[in-house]
Amino acid sequence: MRNSWAIAKNTIAQAVRMKIAAAVLVLLLILLPTMAWMLTGDGTLLGRLQSFSSYSISLVGFLLSLLTIAVSCYSLHSDFRVRTIDLVITKPIARHQIVLGKFWGAAGLNLFLLAGFSCMIYGLTAAIPRLSKAPEDQIARAQTEFFTARRVVAPQTSEEEIVKRVEERIETLRKNRQLPDLSMEQIRQTLLEQERIAQKSVEPAAAKEWDFQTIFPPKDPNSVMFVRYKFQAAPEPPNQEIFGQWRVGDFRQFRTGLREYKTPIYGLERSEAARTLHSFTVPGNAAADDGLVTVGFFNSPERNFSTVIFDQMEVLYPVGGFGVNFFRVVLLMAVRLIFLAALGISLSTWLSFPVATLFSLMVFFAGLINGFILESIEGLGAVLGMVYRFTIRWFLYAIPRFDGPYSPTDYLVSGEVLSWTFLGKAALITLVVQMVLLLVIGIWIFSRREIAKITV
Amino acid sequence: MDSSGSSYAIETINLTKIFPDWWGRPKVKAVVDLNLKVRYNEIYGFLGPNGSGKTTTIKMLLNLLHPTKGHAFVLGGRSTDPAIAARIGYLPEESYLYRYLTARETLDFYGRIFGLPAPVRKSRIDTLLEMVGLAGLGSRRIGTYSKGMMRRIGLAQALINDPDLLILDEPTSGMDPIGTRQIKDLLLELARRGKTILLCSHLLADVEDVCDRIGIMYGGRMQVEGPVRELLQHRDELQILTGPLTPEAREEIKSVIRREGSWCKMTTPVDKLETFFVNIITKAQASQPTSGAKPGTGIQGFLAAPPASPSKAVLEQLVAKKPQPAAEAGPAEAAETEPTQSRPAPKKDLLEQLTGKPAEPTVSPTEAPTEKPSEPPAVPKLSVRQDVLQKLLGGRKGPDGSTEQTRRPESEEPRNAE
Ligand SMILES: Nc1ncnc2c1ncn2[C@@H]1O[C@H](COP(=O)(O)OP(=O)(O)OP(=O)(O)O)[C@@H](O)[C@H]1O
Ligand SMILES: [Mg+2]
Numbered sequence: 001m002r003n004s005w006a007i008a009k010n011t012i013a014q015a016v017r018m019k020i021a022a023a024v025l026v027l028l029l030i031l032l033p034t035m036a037w038m039l040t041g042d043g044t045l046l047g048r049l050q051s052f053s054s055y056s057i058s059l060v061g062f063l064l065s066l067l068t069i070a071v072s073c074y075s076l077h078s079d080f081r082v083r084t085i086d087l088v089i090t091k092p093i094a095r096h097q098i099v100l101g102k103f104w105g106a107a108g109l110n111l112f113l114l115a116g117f118s119c120m121i122y123g124l125t126a127a128i129p130r131l132s133k134a135p136e137d138q139i140a141r142a143q144t145e146f147f148t149a150r151r152v153v154a155p156q157t158s159e160e161e162i163v164k165r166v167e168e169r170i171e172t173l174r175k176n177r178q179l180p181d182l183s184m185e186q187i188r189q190t191l192l193e194q195e196r197i198a199q200k201s202v203e204p205a206a207a208k209e210w211d212f213q214t215i216f217p218p219k220d221p222n223s224v225m226f227v228r229y230k231f232q233a234a235p236e237p238p239n240q241e242i243f244g245q246w247r248v249g250d251f252r253q254f255r256t257g258l259r260e261y262k263t264p265i266y267g268l269e270r271s272e273a274a275r276t277l278h279s280f281t282v283p284g285n286a287a288a289d290d291g292l293v294t295v296g297f298f299n300s301p302e303r304n305f306s307t308v309i310f311d312q313m314e315v316l317y318p319v320g321g322f323g324v325n326f327f328r329v330v331l332l333m334a335v336r337l338i339f340l341a342a343l344g345i346s347l348s349t350w351l352s353f354p355v356a357t358l359f360s361l362m363v364f365f366a367g368l369i370n371g372f373i374l375e376s377i378e379g380l381g382a383v384l385g386m387v388y389r390f391t392i393r394w395f396l397y398a399i400p401r402f403d404g405p406y407s408p409t410d411y412l413v414s415g416e417v418l419s420w421t422f423l424g425k426a427a428l429i430t431l432v433v434q435m436v437l438l439l440v441i442g443i444w445i446f447s448r449r450e451i452a453k454i455t456v
Numbered sequence: 457m458d459s460s461g462s463s464y465a466i467e468t469i470n471l472t473k474i475f476p477d478w479w480g481r482p483k484v485k486a487v488v489d490l491n492l493k494v495r496y497n498e499i500y501g502f503l504g505p506n507g508s509g510k511t512t513t514i515k516m517l518l519n520l521l522h523p524t525k526g527h528a529f530v531l532g533g534r535s536t537d538p539a540i541a542a543r544i545g546y547l548p549e550e551s552y553l554y555r556y557l558t559a560r561e562t563l564d565f566y567g568r569i570f571g572l573p574a575p576v577r578k579s580r581i582d583t584l585l586e587m588v589g590l591a592g593l594g595s596r597r598i599g600t601y602s603k604g605m606m607r608r609i610g611l612a613q614a615l616i617n618d619p620d621l622l623i624l625d626e627p628t629s630g631m632d633p634i635g636t637r638q639i640k641d642l643l644l645e646l647a648r649r650g651k652t653i654l655l656c657s658h659l660l661a662d663v664e665d666v667c668d669r670i671g672i673m674y675g676g677r678m679q680v681e682g683p684v685r686e687l688l689q690h691r692d693e694l695q696i697l698t699g700p701l702t703p704e705a706r707e708e709i710k711s712v713i714r715r716e717g718s719w720c721k722m723t724t725p726v727d728k729l730e731t732f733f734v735n736i737i738t739k740a741q742a743s744q745p746t747s748g749a750k751p752g753t754g755i756q757g758f759l760a761a762p763p764a765s766p767s768k769a770v771l772e773q774l775v776a777k778k779p780q781p782a783a784e785a786g787p788a789e790a791a792e793t794e795p796t797q798s799r800p801a802p803k804k805d806l807l808e809q810l811t812g813k814p815a816e817p818t819v820s821p822t823e824a825p826t827e828k829p830s831e832p833p834a835v836p837k838l839s840v841r842q843d844v845l846q847k848l849l850g851g852r853k854g855p856d857g858s859t860e861q862t863r864r865p866e867s868e869e870p871r872n873a874e
Contacts, residue, residue, distance in 0.1 A: 006568035010554065017556050087552040087613070090518045091569045092538035361726035 003093045007101025012109045014078065021109075024063045028117055032056055046135035049146045053125055053412040060117045061408060063331050064110050068337045069360040072106035072344025076446075077353035099345060100408040103439065109342035111334055118330045122323075130390040144224055144281070149325035149417035150316040154229075155210035155295075162199060166191045183194030199227050202308045205299055207299035208252065214291045217284030217317040221256035225287065225294055225317040228279035233306040234272070243271045243303035246280070247296040263288055267370040271303075277312070284317065318419050328418045329408045335427050339400055340364060342435040346374075349449070366395070367402035400430040462754060465621050465652035473512050473676075486512040489678040494654055494669075499647050501663035501684070502656040504673030506669035510656045511549050513673075517654075539823055542570060542778055545619030551606040555599030559590055559609045562598055563616055570617040577616075584612040589635070595669070603630035611639065616869050622653045628662055633733045650679070656748065664688070689845035697725075733839050734859060 015021055041047025076099075079085040088098065129139055169191055173179045180187065202208045217223045233242050249265030266286055272278050287293045293315055299308050343363060347356035366373070374396055400406070406426060409420045437456055471490040477483035483795075487509040494500040505511050515521040517528045518535050533540045553562055560581055567577035586590045587607035598609060622643075628636040636659070643653055643666045657663050663670060664684055671681040675772060680687070701709075706722060713720045819844050 003569045003571060006565055009558075010565055013556060013561075014554070028597075083548075083550070083552045084554055084557070086515075086520055087546065087548055088569070089520060090535065090544065090546045091539060091566065092541035093569050094538065094569075136611075448522075450517045450522050 002414065003091075004097045004101035004104065007088075007093070007098055008105035008108060010069075011075045011102050011105025014075060015106065016111050018070065018074065020067060020070045024067045025113070028063060030061060031059060032117065032120055035059075036128060045129060045132055046141045046146055048132060049125060049128055049142055050129060050413045053121070053146075054409045056121045056124070057329070057333070057412060058122065060114070064114055064117075064333075064337055064382050065340055065364055066361075067113070068106060068110045068340040069344050069357060069364065071109060072103070072358060073179050073292065073348045073353050073356040074108055075102050075106060076345065076348040083452075089451050093383070096443040098351065098438065099443045103341055103345045106345060107338050114330065114337060118326075118333075122326055125326075135309065142337045144318075145226075146412075147322040148318045148415045149320040150226065150415050151319045151417050151419075153212050153215060153315045153317075155212055155313055155315075158199075162192065162195045166195050169195075170424045186274060197309065197435045200310045202297055202299045202310070204299050204304050207296060207298040208310075209294050209296045212295065212315045214316055215287040215289050215293045215315055217287055220284075223318065224281045224405065225284050225293070225315060226279050226281055228277065228312070228316060229276055229310055230277045230308045230312040233274040233304075233308055236350045237306050238302060240273050241271045242274060242306065242308055243300055244308070245268070245269050245298040245300055247293060247298075248282045248293065249286045250292055251294040251296065252288070252292070269300040270373045279316075288315070295442055308368040316416070322415075325411065325417055328420065329411050332406070332408045332411075332418060332423055335423075335430050336402055336406075338365075339430050341433050342442075343437045346380050348444040349442040350376030363399050364402070367399055368398050369403060370399065370401040371404040389396050398434070400426075400434055421442070463495070464493045464529075464767055465496045465498070465531055466492060466500075466654060467529045468492045468513070468517070469529075471516060471523055472525040473509070473516060473521060473527055473637060474524045482828065485676050487516070490676070490678060491672065492678070494652060496652050497647065498648050498669060499643060499653045499655060499667045501667035501670035502654055502673070503658075503660070503663060503670055504679075508673040509676040510673055511852045512676075513556040514546075514623055514654070514656065515824055517623065519545070526709060542617060543620040545614035545617060545622045547607075547610050547622075549623045549625040551598075551603075551610045553598050553606065553610060553613070556597060558595050558597055559585060559601075559612075560594040562609060563612060566613050566616050572617070586613055589638070591835075604632055604635055607631050608635060611642075620651055623652055624653065625656045626658065627655070628659055632737075633729075634737055635735060636662060657677075717863075 024364065036052055039048065039051045039055060041049075041051035076085075079088070085098075089095075129142060134142070166188060170179075170187065176289055182190075215225065217225045227246070227248060231242065243265070246269070247267050249261075251265070253261045253263070254324050263285055264283070266282050268280065270278075270280065295313070295315065297308075297310075340360065344356060347359055351359065351387075357436050374393070405422065408418075410416070468490050471487055471492070472481045472485075473487040475484040475486055490513060492502075492507075492513065502510050502513070502524060512521060516523050517530055527536075528678065531540050533688065535541055552563070557565060562582040563584060566576055567580065571582070581594070582591075585594045588611055589613070590605065593605070600665055607627065610622075614624070624643075627639050631639065640662055643655065647653060647666075647668075655667060667684050669681070669683050674677045710720055712723075753769055791799065791850055846855060
């Protein structure tokens with residue numbers, strides 16, 4: 001343990017002399033304050049905060065990932081190249097302690113930098129509202145939508161119901177001998193698509209309700225919750241806008257026939273463009289005590305002629321503060337860096353610096369678009385799909401994901417909570433399973449390697 | 457220090473290393489069936505021309521290379537065992553040191569790996585830097601060091617753990633003559649303290665000066681092995697050293713020898729270049745600063761002079777300087793002759809700090825060491841006047857009639873003493 005620490009310290013001493021380390025450091029020290037000053041987003045305080053947090057976290061994450069890869073791939077390689085390893089190996093230190101020492105050095109340095117730059121981003125973010133001298137209402141909006149941690153709840157999907165309805169329709173078609181001349185699989189697929197779109201669509205003069213469970217906004221009179229959604233309109237409305245009448249609250253109260261409602265049901269009208277993300281605020285007391293909230297949308301035929309198809313529909317409510325959430329976001333980033341350090345060290349036990357770096361970068365970039373590739377592979381044709389399924393797919397499953405819910409930036413930009421549960425799960429898979437596996441492989445290889453062997 | 461089952465500090469059994477080429481076919485037979493045996497507390501000179509397999513053998517001893525066949529044991533075990541590795545000091549062929557670390561950081565780094573506590577590290581680093589003559593340069597990056605300075609710090613690194621077994625691969629390559637001399641003195645002193653040393657060198661004079669036994673490798677095989685003196689001694693020749701003589705006296709001596717039916721040759725002794733160089737530098741050192749390694753501080757400072765104990769002072773008065781024979785003369789004596797005034801002040805405590813053991817007085821008036829005879833670790837070598845010493849020591853004699861007071865009694869005696 002103590003001699004691992006000596007190795008780690010030496011690895012850091014070596015890393016800080018690498019040009020890339022200086023470049024990353026200087027670049028970030030210059031860019032972060034500049035970004036806080038220059039990035040204005042859509043001009044509002046919220047937009048400014050969102051664009052700064054998004055770009056700064058992405059930049060720090062990206063550059064530190066590159067630095068981690070460079071440092072971890074370089075350290076052992078350089079020891080082999082200048083043969084310093086020959087001397088270290090003869091000392092009373094086990095091979096695994098050398099590998100672990102290198103790993104701790106590479107990871108430690110980058111975590112230290114991450115901590116430093118995170119503090120800087122946090123400080124700058126906190127300073128932006130004061131520096132920008134924004135009006136009161138914008139500050140209030142930033143408070144509820146940015147300096148918060150909101151839980152995102154999707155409506156209860158009724159996939160079973162969709163499947164049930166599809167089966168019913170197939171049954172009816174069969175009875176009427178109207179089944180098209182296609183394979184059963186294709187028919188089912190087409191009908192499912194249709195049914196799913198039908199589930200999301202609201203025709204003119206029709207209304208739709210979405211039920212949300214487990215909505216528990218804080219019990220204070222100022223608490224708010226948010227309805228966030230995105231839709232398309234078909235056909236395109238002439239002014240590109242859809243007029244909608246909304247109701248939010250516990251709709252079960254309509255059916256009781258009581259005059260006095262226990263929780264209020266709010267109504268509002270909005271006219272909004274298609275294909276953009278919108279959200280509106282509703283007082284927190286709209287949620288029932290058992291956590292149920294229903295959102296209703298009425299496609300008013302007086303103003304619209306289009307069918308409205310909702311691609312996204314969510315309810316958000318605050319569950320925690322910005323600071324803790326920011327901390328968790330940084331931890332998620334740390335998980336990524338630790339993994340990359342293990343990857344680089346493990347690869348450099350048997351690959352040269354350029355090859356190990358290349359491979360690490362491949363894993364890193366694949367991780368950044370992992371979810372996207374996986375999705376597109378699923379959509380591939382049968383033959384091609386088979387090929388991919390047995391090659392790249394395994395690779396993609398084996399490496400961690402850095403995109404989608406594993407991307408730290410989105411949480412801050414939209415003020416969404418990154419739950420401890422999710423963070424723990426990500427850390428468990430990435431660190432305990434993937435990282436340990438990598439280190440064990442690296443140590444195994446390194447322990448068997450003939451250190452002074454020269455390959456020319 | 458022989459804590460293990462094996463009676464050898466280094467033992468190889470049919471050790472073989474064959475380097476394959478890229479296709480895996482055997483290409484270079486670097487070491488073939490080597491059975492090397494180095495006893496505890498011995499300085500073993502491992503010789504051989506370039507490419508004869510010395511370094512390869514050492515690397516196999518240290519598990520840097522895996523033997524194709526055979527086994528290598530050090531200190532009765534494998535060097536992969538941390539408990540054994542902790543007792544080894546290794547100076548590689550080239551300076552495999554981190555160039556971006558300072559000398560002090562380098563020693564600290566290795567000290568940490570050995571798990572030495574901070575205060576021990578600190579005091580040992582100071583001592584070692586002093587010893588290898590880099591005391592003022594401890595905060596300079598190793599990358600900026602000259603080759604010899606790097607060698608010196610490499611040696612310091614090998615000593616940081618106060619090793620029982622020291623493996624030195626060409627320690628004197630690139631070293632100035634004074635450094636070379638210091639290393640030789642150091643090796644003798646370490647051996648006196650019970651360490652075992654495997655010394656690989658091309659400077660035969662150095663090997664001859666310090667080694668008890670040598671082995672000569674060629675083509676990966678051991679060609680000859682044995683005690684240095686035995687291998688080098690001309691048993692059928694005799695050398696006599698005298699003070700100035702008149703031509704008549706010389707003629708008389710020659711005629712006596714001719715009467716005996718033998719041959720004879722008379723020359724005046726000449727200083728070796730090494731001795732000459734050491735003298736010049738010692739003088740210059742007094743008047744001029746240097747940005748390089750400082751000769752004369754460490755090892756020499758400590759080892760050159762006997763401790764300033766009363767008994768020693770007496771002894772100093774009793775010894776007489778021995779003149780230097782000519783080039784044809786025995787090499788051992790020649791290398792070690794030097795005027796007395798070139799000796800710097802005694803610094804006995806340096807090595808003591810390092811090893812944590814007090815240095816025994818070289819010659820004690822009450823007790824003559826017999827088990828491990830020690831010679832005064834003095835440069836120059838002083839020949840002790842046997843008659844006075846015998847009185848002092850109470851006339852204790854060795855089997856050959858001479859007083860056992862040196863590590864190698866034969867080096868003190870004229871050749872062919874019999
Ligand atoms: N890693 C290696 N791969 C292939 N051949 C090697 C390797 N190391 C050494 N050799 C070969 O093994 C032989 C012995 O080399 P070694 O370094 O042991 O010699 P040496 O006795 O130390 O020589 P020197 O006095 O020059 O240091 C040489 O022919 C050398 O070319
Ligand atoms: Mg060699």
